[in-house]
Amino acid sequence: MPDDSAQYWMGFDLGGTKMLAQAYDLKWNVVAKERKRIHPGTGAKGGVERIIDTINEALTKAALNPKNMLGIGIGCPGPIDMNKGLLLDLPNLGWQAVPLKERLSAAFNCPVAVLNDVDAGVYAEHRQGAGKGARTIMGVFAGTGIGGGCIYQGEILRGGTNSCFEIGHMQVMSNGPRCGCGQRGCLESVSSRLAIAAQCARAAYRGDAPHLLGAAGTDIANIRSGALKDSITAGDKAVEEIIKEAARYIGIAVGSVVNLIAPEIVVLGGGLVEAMPDLFVPQVAKAANKRVMPAYKDTFKVVPAALKDDAGVLGAALWAEYSLSKKEKAAS
Amino acid sequence: MPDDSAQYWMGFDLGGTKMLAQAYDLKWNVVAKERKRIHPGTGAKGGVERIIDTINEALTKAALNPKNMLGIGIGCPGPIDMNKGLLLDLPNLGWQAVPLKERLSAAFNCPVAVLNDVDAGVYAEHRQGAGKGARTIMGVFAGTGIGGGCIYQGEILRGGTNSCFEIGHMQVMSNGPRCGCGQRGCLESVSSRLAIAAQCARAAYRGDAPHLLGAAGTDIANIRSGALKDSITAGDKAVEEIIKEAARYIGIAVGSVVNLIAPEIVVLGGGLVEAMPDLFVPQVAKAANKRVMPAYKDTFKVVPAALKDDAGVLGAALWAEYSLSKKEKAAS
Known part of the structure; x- marks a missing residue:
């Protein structure tokens, strides 16, 4: 029992x-x-x-x-x-x-x-993962869309009522592609898996990505992170260039955010990054360091997420413990 | 005595x-x-x-x-x-x-x-000015350059060591004009008084801003905020359009930051805004509200700074009182 x-x-x-x-x-x-x-x-x-x-x-x-x-x-x-x-x-x-x-x-x-x-x-990464001990941690999770989160002084950064840190909807390209949010040129419209798949499908259709064409065709629903990774390994240079460019835009957004809130740790996660950490992490770090003001150069580390699939559910439980225990303390 | x-x-x-x-x-x-x-x-x-x-x-x-x-x-x-x-x-x-x-x-x-x-x-505006009582206040001060600041839960938002919130160096235009920081397309390179003066000098030189040409010539050192304001009052449509476009870019940057940190109050100040608040405040509010995600629409107010010249020196004294008294309390 x-x-x-x-x-x-x-x-x-x-x-x-x-x-x-x-x-x-x-x-x-x-x-x-x-x-x-x-x-x-x-x-x-x-x-x-x-x-x-x-x-x-x-x-x-x-x-x-x-x-x-x-x-x-x-x-x-x-x-x-x-x-x-x-x-x-x-x-x-x-x-x-x-x-x-x-x-x-x-x-x-x-x-x-x-x-x-x-x-x-991101809260789970702060408590048990890649962001332990830092004063400010930001996370960028790139998959089908692009989400963000920030832990500031041990708590989730938030507005007066709402959650926030929607880094996927920062503008990174003037008059860029249309985004699901109704705007143009949001990071998500340029660097999400869906945005990358749309460009790679065109490359495959044109004959510039033969391995991707053979493995996944030109339907963006089938061009998943794993297929992208495999096609780069097999030699599809066009796919590699498209993904490097997408990572560069993530770095531009991260650089602007570093100028704003000066995080010590930038955690990268999500399906795209998990499939190709060696491609994303250095590209984002390079572009972000290029973008920031001199005073912020090398003041932050770009790291892959340490926790995988369970980070979200674990973080929700950890946040319940932190925020609900705190409320009890304040009430008693 | x-x-x-x-x-x-x-x-x-x-x-x-x-x-x-x-x-x-x-x-x-x-x-x-x-x-x-x-x-x-x-x-x-x-x-x-x-x-x-x-x-x-x-x-x-x-x-x-x-x-x-x-x-x-x-x-x-x-x-x-x-x-x-x-x-x-x-x-x-x-x-x-x-x-x-x-x-x-x-x-x-x-x-x-x-x-x-x-x-x-911005701290002075939080304690005694336009940002009293809010949980998150951000300020954008547009003059010769563009500076920013943020008060989060009563304290200056900062990094692990450094001050931050350099909104003037967010990228708002891909491949935009060169900025003093070494990058391209920073908000400061597009919407500062110097950026506006450079565009207005060209308009004056071409004959599109006759009042500005008569009052200030084509030397950007002489094209100050007051001269810009006077030329609009006198009928220089080209100057008005240039300034509206600059204000729109400030609004785009503010919108991206609202998506990130969800402030309740956005304080606009600096020489440009002080000279033309009726032009800047509504333009920035409109562009920012257009830019933000649906959940953040109308969740923030764009207001002119309430304190004028003395805000900086007063804010420094107020922050000394807050941060140094707090340290004493923690030590005792």
Whole structure:
């Protein structure tokens, strides 16, 4: 029979297509886990019910007592009202103003912290990964889109109500490509996996990337990070040049942000970087150091993320522990 | 005979061409003042002596007892090592790594805080001006150059060692004009008074800005903010368009920064904005709101600076009071 008195924190990662609940004991070992697909048709109401089911199933499978759950941290791929615990907008699923904190704390009778998923990942890097001990850590996560997060003096950098650090929507190219946010020339429109795939598909179509053409064709849905990496290894110079240029733009954005907030550590992560760290990390570091003012040269390190897939769910649980314990302290 | 026991804080504003010492009583009334030109030829050593002389003369004139000086805050137009109180770089005067905190605390036997001059101005707006009560305030000061500052949760936003928030050196135009920092397309290279004057001089030379041509000619040294304003009032449409375009680029930079740090208040100041607030403030607000992601629209106010010339020297004194009192508290 399991220890019925053991306390734990619940981390939750709400993705674009799947969700993951993971419970941690007080030494941050995983003690329960459950994963589900998101059903796109069910709307926010059905989605929240599925989140609750996923947590309940994780607890049941591991025979954890819900009474011993100290709190839930839930990371979501969109802007958050951090005061109210509201998921403001999830355009891909059509969810808007979802009161996650209210619903989950009612369902589980425990405190809940709602945060942005990239903030969660960068917070995990700060506590247990590549950003330990620094005063200011920023993270850039490049995959299908580009997200960012910043930990300043041990806390997630945030606005008066909203989460922030949307580095993917800094303008890096005047009159650049159209971005999903409605603007032009955002970093995401230039350097995300989707932006790179679109350029590489053209190169493949023209015959400049024969290995990519053979392996993935010209449908950008099939041109994933792994296929890009393999085509470079096989000798597709055009693909390598496109990715170096994309990394250079990430470096330009990072350089502008270094001039603004002077981080000590810049963590690079996401599917693109994980597939090709040796290409991205030095390119970004070089372009950023070229871009910054003289006083900031070599004042920051560009490093790959140390935690992989679990950074988001772990960071959500760690942030719950930090922010909810802090509130208890302030109230007592 | 003056009250020999009255305590006061000393604010100091080190400009590019002049310096200003101003002492404040505990209710922030000015109780002493002295201003001097900087002699460019004397180097950092002579400069620091002149700073000390200026403070001493202010005290003597007002018959203030140096023993009652609670601390000195000195704002400088360059990056600062805020831990060591070092002025890192003042390219116009050729000063480098000047140990201002060490020199001034030795000369006056009191604690000293060294900070960036724009940070000082924004801090004053936070305490007594247009940014009161907000969690995050950012300032953009557009004059000969473009400086920025940010107050986050009541404190100057800073790096591990250095001051930061150099919004003038964010890239806003790919392959844009050359900037003094060595890069291309920085906001300062596009929207500073010098950048605007260079464009207006060409318009005047071509005959497109007859009023400006008559009043200031085509020498950019003579095309000051007041002359620009007067030429617009007199009907120089070309000048108005150039300035609107410059304001639009400030708005693009502000929009990118709103996506990053979600400030509630954006304070605009500096000679250009002070001369033409009705032109700059709405243009910047419009361009920034156009640029931000949907979740950040109308979450911030763009306002003109409320404090004028004295913001820098007042902010330096206020920051001395805040940061030096805080240190005393932590030590006791």
